[in-house]
């Protein structure tokens with residue numbers, strides 16, 4: 001079984017972004033970049049499927065400028081077998097990313113495609129579901145458990161009310177939630193090995209996808225700041241303030 | 250152009266997020282039709298018809314929509330939605346699951362999780378875990394939008410919309426529902442509660458959440474948690490508040506033994522009043538708290554329970 005994993009390069013989750021003074025966007029100059037945490041979980045899940053003998057190949061794919069090759073190397077160091085870089089000038093929107101991934105799916109014919117549930121930069125939470133619609137594959141989003149058996153995959157999903165389990169016929173799409181697994185760290189020997197693993201580059205022309213966006217970013221502002229309030233000495237003072245000052249009790 | 254709003258419900262009652270999403274939809278234009286897709290869901294349709302500002306309620310009542318499988322619901326919504334100018338749903342896990350499929354089927358972008366409507370085609374939405382607010386304009390003929398319900402007030406009652414049945418049944422053969430484990434609680438629902446009290450890693454274990462629950466019951470509050478508390482297995486996943494959990498904006502949010510990571514703040518910093526109880530006076534949660542109490546939570550919670 002072949003597993004395709006889509007990974008995105010994003011700002012490191014520990015970094016607090018700042019808005020540019022001209023409000024055109026956030027400032028990403030000299031900011032630490034990393035693999036999207038949900039994509040790291042996606043790679044880990046695929047690698048575990050391979051280690052348990054369910055999958056025999058893990059292909060990782062990333063779309064974006066040349067710099068995304070850094071995250072592809074990380075994904076290879078975590079256990080991916082080979083990588084595909086689809087080069088675009090800037091990060092595409094989710095719909096364009098899904099169209100490009102559809103092209104990669106047609107080329108690679110994977111049995112399972114694993115994506116993160118959301119990018120922590122755009123917080124879109126769209127690409128996996130869109131890819132599902134475009135390829136007519138069933139989807140198991142926000143997965144906290146994945147088990148593959150005879151031509152199907154059972155996915156336990158984190159939903160607002162608790163958990164839901166669905167069974168999907170392969171090929172299928174899975175998007176990862178945080179509790180699916182705990183990703184490993186790449187060891188130094190594996191980082192070295194990853195440098196020699198194959199990394200192919202594709203253009204969007206080869207996949208027949210036009211990179212354009214129908215959503216214009218007009219402005220980016222900092223959120224309304226909350227100012228720190230007061231410290232109270234004890235429970236009595238707290239209850240008094242909540243009753244008489246904030247009037248919320 | 251009219252607006253198609255997809256109702257969120259459990260087949261028996263309308264989820265409060267729908268009335269809030271209706272308020273957002275009303276700012277995009279008029280002529281709002283509500284689609285109730287479900288199984289034995291007539292009661293939901295009746296409820297939706299009473300919301301003020303609804304023109305028509307469409308009911309697709311069929312087993313195919315019984316578990317809100319994204320494949321079926323998205324195909325139905327895309328089919329019905331192609332003649333509308335906007336397709337709108339709450340950004341709940343249900344909406345997040347099927348709406349991007351709708352957008353892709355219609356070959357348009359989706360605008361996720363909006364917190365303000367500037368005009369029919371321009372919206373504000375948080376990005377980077379709420380550390381920035383983007384204003385975006387859609388050039389698509391059909392705008393597919395999910396709405397952060399906590400950012401809008403609920404639409405009023407008092408409507409009397411006509412209800413009509415939709416016969417379209419779209420059932421896929423590739424995905425099927427196996428089962429679900431739903432949390433049962435007598436307490437109010439997290440995302441619509443007036444008061445939320447959440448515990449973090451500082452609670453140490455699941456049993457200690459009893460201390461929070463006692464206080465919650467006195468206040469009529471919902472109980473939430475940080476990701477650390479959920480990951481450690483203290484409480485179930487549906488209690489997680491944050492960037493990747495639930496977004497809450499109650500009148501009062503009490504954070505107990507939570508440090509205040511940006512991913513947690515993203516889910517609660519629009520609460521009206523925030524209280525933080527933490528023994529570390531340097532904890533970042535104090536930077537957003539209106540009232541901070543630097544103390545051991547195991548001393549504070551029993552006292553608080555007594556005082557209320």
Ligand SMILES: Cc1cc2nc3c(=O)[nH]c(=O)nc-3n(C[C@H](O)[C@H](O)[C@H](O)COP(=O)(O)OP(=O)(O)OC[C@H]3O[C@@H](n4cnc5c(N)ncnc54)[C@H](O)[C@@H]3O)c2cc1C
Pocket residue numbers: 013037038120178448449450451452474475476477478489490491492493494495505506507508509510511512513516526527528529532544545546547
């Ligand atoms: C992609 C991604 C998404 C994430 N999404 C979310 C999310 O949606 N929601 C979320 O919450 N987190 C999320 N996180 C995790 C987040 O970064 C933090 O790790 C998490 O919020 C920490 O939880 P905590 O505050 O309970 O634990 P800690 O940071 O360990 O804090 C525990 C606090 O308890 C205090 N404490 C300990 N004992 C006591 C005591 N006896 N009395 C009083 N205080 C005490 C300590 O001083 C400390 O401040 C996400 C992370 C990533 C990478």
Ligand SMILES: Nc1ncnc2c1ncn2[C@@H]1O[C@H](COP(=O)(O)O)[C@@H](O)[C@H]1O
Pocket residue numbers: 006007008009036038039042061062063064091092094097114115116117118119120122123124125126127128
């Ligand atoms: N540029 C990209 N390259 C590779 N994968 C992507 C890209 N954009 C989105 N994805 C995948 O889609 C998931 C969800 O992204 P989003 O819909 O942007 O929140 C990510 O976690 C990735 O798995």
